[in-house]
Amino acid sequence: MSSPDRLVVTLRTAAHDLVGGCSIRDLETTLTRIVLTAVATVPGADAGGISMTEDGRTSSRSPTTETISKLDRLQSELHEGPCIDAMEHAPDDGVVTAEDLAGPDASRWPHFAPAAVEAGYCSVLSTQLVGVEDTRAALNLYAGRPHTFDDAARLTAGLFGLQAALLLHGSRQASDLQRTIDTRDVIGQATGMLMERFAVDGEEAFRMLVRSSRDTETELVDVAAWLTSEAVERRRARAPRSHRRGHPASTRSAGGGGARGGLGDERGRAR
Amino acid sequence: MTADALVAHLRRACRELNCRSGVRDHAEAVERIVAAAVAAVPEASTVGLTPADTHPSTLDGVTAPIGELDALQRELHEGPAMEVLDDPPPDGTVVAADFAGSDGARWPTFSEHVLDAGHRSMISVRLEVEGAPRAALNLYGSRADAFDGQARRAAGVFALHAGMLLLAAEQAACLQRALANRDLIGRAKGVMMERFGLDEDAAFARLVEASQASNIKVVDVARWVDEQCGERATSGAGPGRPHVA
Known part of the structure; x- marks a missing residue:
């Protein structure tokens, strides 16, 4: 039997660090994990960040330092640098390296190179994070010394970038779903309030919400959020504490055992 | 295979994993994994999956890509898949170079069945990401020594990518x-x-x-x-x- 492949062992450790003990539902956490794990995994990397284009705007995400944030942003502003090349014209392995920005690579990225050198970085390695159509992203790693990122670093970064991209994809999906859940929750609350206020069922209450959204040309979720906050505010202002017993319906019925305990008795609503 | 070619290969496999937009559930994730595995490890002629049965959220409802040989290893409690599930090496990969040769003695009962099915060699690799179901991905080869060191490396790395997809599927379903x-x-x-x-x-x-x-x-x-x-x-x-x- 051959000995275990050290590259695979390294990447397995990285995978564990990427997802261990934390939820992928928060996109920012995922981005930060990707950057920190990349810096720890790719030999020679001193610092890093992610550049991401969404809806035509590129931003610097989870930079390890303020300097990195500036350099990543600068590449987007200049539309020049290894990061831009990795996002837009990635070679087959998805990796673009700057060997020495104070030397031969200075002419390759004439505006970005002096700024990077000035900030203390001569080597840059950018890996494309393969995404879905509407987003582009690259993981950028920086090192002070020139010629830091050799073939082994390039291979590690290329493969790490693939698993990071898949994780990012999953994390984005999860955070979108989480947002949908939060939205649905608010809409549910508003529906419930209308059900109670007007003694209608869920469907009718929802239709009322939709009508109101259409009539006021306001998003459904915004109508719902307004309705719930308005009701809470109004009651707080009017009757800070005692309103718990405001409805005749709200007194706890003596026979209201089981799930009904504490939830009020619907018969009281029938006037 | 050169290093560049390896990455390019795995990039193609990742595109297949990531095809379309999101992944809805385990069944869809497993289907994509099995389909993309051949792109990552072209030496494989057949691909299947042996789920572990120890995770609270198992793949037990998923049946399609679990072949007879994949399931048989769990029944016999014998074979490369069981080794990567029970006692994985650090790279998560176990190779059977030739079931008709020395590996026959290592997994005597399973070897007979594999050879009957027309396979000579195999790689099993562990799919494991915290929070997602665990499984062994099985790649079968039609000839002896079908899988060299690069194929083993490709399988080991692909398994990490597949694990990420399973995690996404787990979260989406939940x-x-x-x-x-x-x-x-x-x-x-x-x-x-x-x-x-x-x-x-x-x-x-x-x-x-x-x-x-x-x-x-x-x-x-x-x-x-x-x-x-x-x-x-x-x-x-x-x-x-x-x-x-």
Whole structure:
């Protein structure tokens, strides 16, 4: 039997660090994990960040330092640098390296190179994070010394970038779903309030919400959020504490055992 | 295979894993993994999956890409898949170079079945990401020594990518379930807020109290509240024409 492949062992450790003990539902956490794990995994990397284009705007995400944030942003502003090349014209392995920005690579990225050198970085390695159509992203790693990122670093970064991209994809999906859940929750609350206020069922209450959204040309979720906050505010202002017993319906019925305990008795609503 | 070619290869496999947009559930994830595995490790002629049965969220409902040989290893408790599940090496990969040769003695019963099915060699690699079901991905080769060191490396790395997809599928399935409950719970909260003049947190606390007192799940308490409101509405007990805002 051959000995275990050290590259695979390294990447397995990285995978564990990427997802261990934390939820992928928060996109920012995922981005930060990707950057920190990349810096720890790719030999020679001193610092890093992610550049991401969404809806035509590129931003610097989870930079390890303020300097990195500036350099990543600068590449987007200049539309020049290894990061831009990795996002837009990635070679087959998805990796673009700057060997020495104070030397031969200075002419390759004439505006970005002096700024990077000035900030203390001569080597840059950018890996494309393969995404879905509407987003582009690259993981950028920086090192002070020139010629830091050799073939082994390039291979590690290329493969790490693939698993990071898949994780990012999953994390984005999860955070979108989480947002949908939060939205649905608010809409549910508003529906419930209308059900109670007007003694209608869920469907009718929802239709009322939709009508109101259409009539006021306001998003459904915004109508719902307004309705719930308005009701809470109004009651707080009017009757800070005692309103718990405001409805005749709200007194706890003596026979209201089981799930009904504490939830009020619907018969009281029938006037 | 050169290093560049390896990455390019795995990039293609990743595109297949990531094809279309999101992944909905385990079944879809496993299908994509099995389809993309051949792109990552072209030496493989057949691909299958042996699920571990120890994770709370298992792949037991998923049947399609689990072949006879994959399932057989769990029944016999013998074969490369069982080794990567029970006692994986650091790279998560076990190779059978030739079932008709020295590996025959290592897995005597399983080897007979593999050879009958027309395979000579195999790689099993462990799919494992915290929070997702665990499994062994099995790649079968039609000739002896079909898988060299590069193929083993490709399989080992591909398994990490496949694990990420399984994690995404796990999260998506779990959030979908939460979504279905959230409508009901949101509504019940709204009813409590309106009825008792509570804010959202207090309304939820009221539901939780009722759930604990009655030993009924919160979502079922919420469903009960919803049904009560529905009955009241059909009994015509409510006030006149409603209007909002």
